[in-house]
Amino acid sequence: MHNPFGAAMMLWRNRKYAGGDLSDSDHDLSISRVSQPRRRTNCKSKPLFILHLALQGCLRGSNVAYGITADTGGHIRYLLDLAAACARDPEVGRIVLATRRFRGAFGPDYAVPHERVGGKVEIVRLASASPDYLPKEDMAGQVESYTGALVEWIAAQETPPDLIHAHYADAASVAGRVRDRLGIPFVFTAHSLGRVKAAMGMAACPSLPRRIAAEEGALRRASLVIASSRDEAEVQYAGYTAYDPGRVRVLPPGSDLARFAGAPTSSRVDASIDRFLADPRKPALLALARPVARKNLVALVRAYGESPTLQARANLVLAAGTRADIDDLDGDMAATMREILVAIDRYDLYGRVAYPKTHEPGDAPAIYAYARERGGVFVNPALNEPFGLTLLEASSAGLPLVATDSGGPNDIVETCGNGILVDPRSPSAIAAACLRLLTEPAFYAACVAGGARAAACYDWGRHATLYGGLLRDLRASVPPPGRPRQLLICDIDNTLVGCEAGLRAFRRWRSRQAGLAFGVATGRSFHSAMAILEQQDSPRPQVIIGSVGSEIYHLDANGVTYTADAAWQADVGRGWERSAITDLLAGLDGLVPQSPLEQRAYKLSYFGDGRAAAKVRARLDSVGLAASVIHSHGRYLDVLPVGASKGTAVDHVRGLYGLHDRDVFVAGDSGNDIEMLRARRQSIIVANFSDDLASLSGLAHSYVARASHARGVIEGVAHFRRSAALVDHAG
Ligand code: GLC
Ligand code: MG
Numbered sequence: 001m002h003n004p005f006g007a008a009m010m011l012w013r014n015r016k017y018a019g020g021d022l023s024d025s026d027h028d029l030s031i032s033r034v035s036q037p038r039r040r041t042n043c044k045s046k047p048l049f050i051l052h053l054a055l056q057g058c059l060r061g062s063n064v065a066y067g068i069t070a071d072t073g074g075h076i077r078y079l080l081d082l083a084a085a086c087a088r089d090p091e092v093g094r095i096v097l098a099t100r101r102f103r104g105a106f107g108p109d110y111a112v113p114h115e116r117v118g119g120k121v122e123i124v125r126l127a128s129a130s131p132d133y134l135p136k137e138d139m140a141g142q143v144e145s146y147t148g149a150l151v152e153w154i155a156a157q158e159t160p161p162d163l164i165h166a167h168y169a170d171a172a173s174v175a176g177r178v179r180d181r182l183g184i185p186f187v188f189t190a191h192s193l194g195r196v197k198a199a200m201g202m203a204a205c206p207s208l209p210r211r212i213a214a215e216e217g218a219l220r221r222a223s224l225v226i227a228s229s230r231d232e233a234e235v236q237y238a239g240y241t242a243y244d245p246g247r248v249r250v251l252p253p254g255s256d257l258a259r260f261a262g263a264p265t266s267s268r269v270d271a272s273i274d275r276f277l278a279d280p281r282k283p284a285l286l287a288l289a290r291p292v293a294r295k296n297l298v299a300l301v302r303a304y305g306e307s308p309t310l311q312a313r314a315n316l317v318l319a320a321g322t323r324a325d326i327d328d329l330d331g332d333m334a335a336t337m338r339e340i341l342v343a344i345d346r347y348d349l350y351g352r353v354a355y356p357k358t359h360e361p362g363d364a365p366a367i368y369a370y371a372r373e374r375g376g377v378f379v380n381p382a383l384n385e386p387f388g389l390t391l392l393e394a395s396s397a398g399l400p401l402v403a404t405d406s407g408g409p410n411d412i413v414e415t416c417g418n419g420i421l422v423d424p425r426s427p428s429a430i431a432a433a434c435l436r437l438l439t440e441p442a443f444y445a446a447c448v449a450g451g452a453r454a455a456a457c458y459d460w461g462r463h464a465t466l467y468g469g470l471l472r473d474l475r476a477s478v479p480p481p482g483r484p485r486q487l488l489i490c491d492i493d494n495t496l497v498g499c500e501a502g503l504r505a506f507r508r509w510r511s512r513q514a515g516l517a518f519g520v521a522t523g524r525s526f527h528s529a530m531a532i533l534e535q536q537d538s539p540r541p542q543v544i545i546g547s548v549g550s551e552i553y554h555l556d557a558n559g560v561t562y563t564a565d566a567a568w569q570a571d572v573g574r575g576w577e578r579s580a581i582t583d584l585l586a587g588l589d590g591l592v593p594q595s596p597l598e599q600r601a602y603k604l605s606y607f608g609d610g611r612a613a614a615k616v617r618a619r620l621d622s623v624g625l626a627a628s629v630i631h632s633h634g635r636y637l638d639v640l641p642v643g644a645s646k647g648t649a650v651d652h653v654r655g656l657y658g659l660h661d662r663d664v665f666v667a668g669d670s671g672n673d674i675e676m677l678r679a680r681r682q683s684i685i686v687a688n689f690s691d692d693l694a695s696l697s698g699l700a701h702s703y704v705a706r707a708s709h710a711r712g713v714i715e716g717v718a719h720f721r722r723s724a725a726l727v728d729h730a731g
Contacts, residue, residue: 045091045472045475045476046093047090047091047092047093047094048091048092048093048094048162048163048468048471048472048475049093049094049095049096049159049160049161049162050086050092050094050095050096050161050162050163050164050165050471051096051098051154051161051163051164051165052079052082052083052095052096052097052098052164052165052166052167053098053099053150053164053165053166053167053171053174053175054075054076054079054097054098054099054167054168054171055099055100055136055139055142055146055168055170055171055174056071056072056075056135056136056139056168056170056171057069057071057072057073057075057076058072058076058106058110058133059072059076059079059097059099059110059123060109060110060115060123061080061115061116061117061118061121061123062117064076064077064080065106068106069106069133069135070135071135071136074191075167075168075189075191078167078189078191078253079097079167080097080117081253081254081256081460082253082460082463082464082467083095083097083117083118083121084118084121084460085254085460085461085463085464086464086467086468087118087119087120087121088461088464089464089465089468091468091472092120092468093120094120094122094161095120095121095122096121096122096123096124096161097117097121097122097123097124098123098124098125098126098150098153099123099124099125099126100125100126100127100128100134100142100146101113101125101126101127101128101131102130102131102132102133102134103131103132104132104133105133106133110125110133111125112125113125113126124153126146126149126150126153127145127149128142128145128146128149129141129142129144129145130142136168136170136207136211137205137206137207138207139170140170140173140207140210140214142170143170143173143174143177144177146174147174147177147178147181150174150178151178151181151182154178154182154184160182160184161184162184162471162475163184163185163186163187163223163471163474163475164178164179164184164185164186164187165186165187165188165189166186166187166188166189166218166222167189167191168189168190168191169190169194169211169214169215169217169218170214172186172188172214172215172217172218172221172222173214173217173218175188175218175222176217176218176221179221185223185474186221186222186223187222187223187224187225187226187471187474188218188219188222188224188225188226189225189226189227190215190218190225190227190232190237192386193215193232193236193237193239194208194209194211194212194215195212195215195236195239195240196236196239196386198212199239212240215240216240216241216242217242219237219240219242219243219244220242222247223247223474223558223561224247224248224249224470224474224560224561225237225247225248225249226248226249226250226251226467227248227249227250227251227527228250228251228252228253228386228387228408229250229252229386229387229388229407229408229410229411230250230408230410230411230525230527230528230531230597231384231386231406231407231408231410231411231597232250232386232408233245233248233249233250233527234525234527234597235596235597236386244563244564245526245527245553245562245564246526246553246556246561246562246563246564247561247562248527249470249527249530249534250411250527250530250531251463251466251467251470252387252408252411252457252458252463253387253458253460253463254458254459254460254461254462254463255389255392255393255454255455255458255459255460257392257393257396257454257455257458258455259365260364260365260368260393260394260396260397261396261397261398261452261455262397262398263365263366263368263369263397264365264366264369265366265369265370265373266363266366266369269359269363269366269367269370270366270370272356272358272359273317273354273356273367273370274354275354276351276353276354276355276356277315277351277352277354278351278352279315279351280315281374282313282314282315282374283313283314283315283371283374283375283376283377283438284314284315284316284317284354284370284371284374284376284377285300285304285310285314285315285316285317285371285376285377285379285434286317286319286367286368286370286371286376286377286378286379286394286399287300287316287317287318287319287320287378287379287380287381288319288320288364288367288368288378288390288394289319289320289321289380289382289390290320290321290333291320291321291329291333291336291337291340292331292332292333292336293332293335293336293383294382294383294384295336295381295382295383296381296382296383296404296424297318297320297336297340297381298336298339298340298343299381299424299425299427299430300316300318300379300381300427300430301316301318301340301343301344301347301349301353302343302347302427303381303427303428303430303431303434304316304347304349304352304353304431305343305344305346305347305349306347306427306428306431307428307431307435309435310431310434310435310438311349311352313435313438313439314376314377314434314438315352315353315354316349316352316353316354317353317354317355317367317370317371317376318340318353318354318355319356319359319367320337320340320355321333322357322358322359323337323357323358324357324358326338340355341355364393365393365397368393368394368397368398368399369397371394371399372397372398372399375438375444376399377399377400377401377402377434377437377438378390378391378394378395378399378400378401378402378419379401379402379403379430379434380401380402380403380404380409381402381404381422381424381430382404382406382407382424383404383406383424383425384404384406384407385403385404385406385407385408385409386407386408387407387408388403388407388408388409388412391403391408391409391412391413391418391419392412392454392455392458394451395412395416395418395419395450395451395452395454396451396452396454396455398448398451398452399448399451400418400419400437400444400447400448400451401413401418401419401420401447401451402419402420402422402430402433402434402437403419403420403421403422404421404422404424405421405422405423405424405595405596405597406424406596409421410595410597411531412454412458414528415453415457415535416450416451416453416454416457417446417447417450418447418448418450418451418453418454419437419447419450419451420433420436420437420447421595466534470560473558473559473560474558474560476559477557477558477559477560478559479557479558479559481514481515483657483658484515484516484517484542484657484659485515485516485659485663486515486516486517486659486663486664486665487516487517487518487519487653487654487657487659487663487664487665488516488517488518488519488664488665488666488667488713488717489519489520489521489543489545489646489650489653489664489665489666489667489676490518490519490520490521490666490667490668490710490713491520491521491522491646491667491668491669491670491672491673491676492520492522492524492529492532492533493522493523493524493532493669494669494670494686494688494690494709495667495668495669495673495686495709495710495712495713496520496538496667496709496710496713497532497533497536497538497709497710498688498708498709499708499709499710499711500536502707502708502709502710502711502712503536503537503538503709503710505710505711505714506538506539506710506711506713506714507537507538507539509714510539511539517542517543517657518539518541518542519541519542519543519544519545519653520533520541520543520544520545521545521549521646521649521650521666521668521673521676522544522545522546522548523547523548523605523632523636523638523672524546524547525546525547525551525597525598525600526544526546526547526551526553526562526564528546528597529544529546530544540555540559541555542554542555543555543653544562545646545649545650545653547600547602547603548603548630548638548640548644548645548646548672549640549644549645549646549647549648549649549650549675549676550572550600550601550602550603550640550641550644550649551564551565551568551569551600551602552564552565552568552569552649552652552653553565565652568649568652569602571643571652572602572641572643572644573601573602573641574641574643575626575641575642576602576627576641577625578601578602578604580625581604581620581625581627581639582604584619584620584623584625585604585606585616585619585639588612588615588616588619589612589615590608590609590611590612590615591606591607591608591612591615591616591637592606592607592608593605593606593607594606594607594636602640602641602644603638603639603640603644604638604639604640605636605637605638605639606636606637606638606639607635607636607637608631608635608637609634609635610631610634612637613629613631613637616629616637616639617629620639626641626642627639627640627641627642628640628641628642628644628645630645630671630672630674630675631671631691632670632671632672632690632691633670633671633690633691634690634691636671636672638672645675645676646666646668646672646673646675646676647675647676647677647678647679647680648675648679650664650666650676650679650680651679661680661681662681662682662724664680664682665680665682665683665684665716665717665720666680666682666683666684667683667684667685667686667712667713667716668683668684668685668686668689668693669685669686669688669689669690669693670689670690670691670693671690671691671693673693674691674693674696674698674699677693677699677702678698678699681701682703682716682720683699683701683702683703684702684703684705684712684713684715684716684717684719684720685699685702685703685704685705685712686705686707686708686709686712686713686716687704687705687706687707687708687712688708688709688712689704703716703719703720705719
């Protein structure tokens, strides 16, 4: 139904311009940039009515009994926090949380048909086929009957909801049916994904295939999918057949971090750690995680055990859950705990590693404070961390981070600049990152300062503003303006963004540019680009050229979601030998792969200097593998199919828009912009350029702006328009 290429093409033909799992906390269920986004106001619109649908768990408006059932967890906290934050939005009129009505052992509250939570927020409990509590694994049988009850309930309301937001796959099955019957669009949040569970070895669970099928259905039919991290949006969802990246948006949840900032130490907690240590005054490398294989604590013990320098400088503190008897631990916890103890013994780490037997649920702030007071580091070496709440907590408590490069921590470290990402499978990388923080005081201080921003970055108010804006825009479905007369494509980092006042000026300028289509071309992936543009409240681009030109996304007719340009994808991929190139470059001296998230289908990315770039080119040449090697900022090195660059992608878009070269402006600042600047006749180099752009051959025609960042872009467009007018005049 959602034909990516069709949408992009149609738009032009018709001249319509169609344009985590959060429960990763180990000790409680509290979930979590910087400038507050502006609310895009549409004064005359009627207030939004949002209906959230969550069938699982024991949902009530206060005193939620977290953990009372396996399904009464993080998603309920998320839902209540989201509803509370949205209720503060003056443009939201009514929020209903619809759940299942059931009787039984958990108390009478869940059989009450209506509960008012706050002024705008209500819980509505509707009956379905079974009158009893059911775990999510048994929910499928309730979908039909619940849908019937919900349709009836909606019919009885004065006005129907504008949108339904389904939480978890079964709710999406209901929402899909309601959409078919009443035409109400729905938004989907998976919270955790069946395919991810299956990949982690839970494939034996008999209800998983059905859950995965329901998730496929949800992805196919939802108008918008909300993810909590880039990893979820780009890696976890990517396993699904119906995955359509342009309809997924990353909106990190808020977090309640107040109790971590400047938290005091506790003598009881200090004593529980110190009793293990020969010199308890040393800095502590702290990990706080349940002892499950996925959390990969053994790799940290190994990293520490194999580095005498690290042992000399710091102690290791493992706050690994709570145990009375290891033999009684659930799941893989007993085996993991034993593995940790064996590793401590193998490396003879006695007197240097603390692994207290228990800590109380409220102790987390004091545990972080213990490490902070000793100039320590928080380490999260998980094989995959869907979101990374403990990282936000540790940051708020004043600790710098060493974190896995798999999952949510990518976003957190990029947003806050609060630590180092490492390959969790490499003990030597973990040790090196810890040592760097312990031996470079200025870097340590910068990471602590970055971490202090975590609470402001991961704030429910922020989330609600962005979320409300997306829902309103979806409801309004204002298609982008008619066919453009001109096209401006801007690089993002250090061109469009990098100066807040400049971007504000750009926003005002842009709003007066009828007839000018605006797009971006970036080294970032689609979701990474969207995240920074939304964070910075940039105008929404009509086209996003991502991953250094190897991917193109067009804004849909609804003005909110995007569709990948399948024709471009097919073009670009021709002759691209990704795995041969990966193998060829593996282990090349001076070349370090960027994080797994930066490795795209048609883009391989590394860190490396100019010498490494030369070696890469030589090695590719020597075996006759065709690829283009792009070096930026003296340290980023991208390897792409020969046909993929920002320049070729801009030309593809120009063709789709039916524009002449003289109607196109491009702007950039660094190495990965060279192709694009060279190929277009109206190219703008902003004043803050790098990589010697202004003196490169082939770029002499570019306009080097006097202003930097977005102001330089405005200056450049004005320059070329003036020149064109002069030519016209003379002609
Ligand atoms: C962005 C990308 C990175 C790439 C760089 C230069 O930072 O995230 O992967 O190497 O741009 O193109
Ligand atoms: Mg740039």
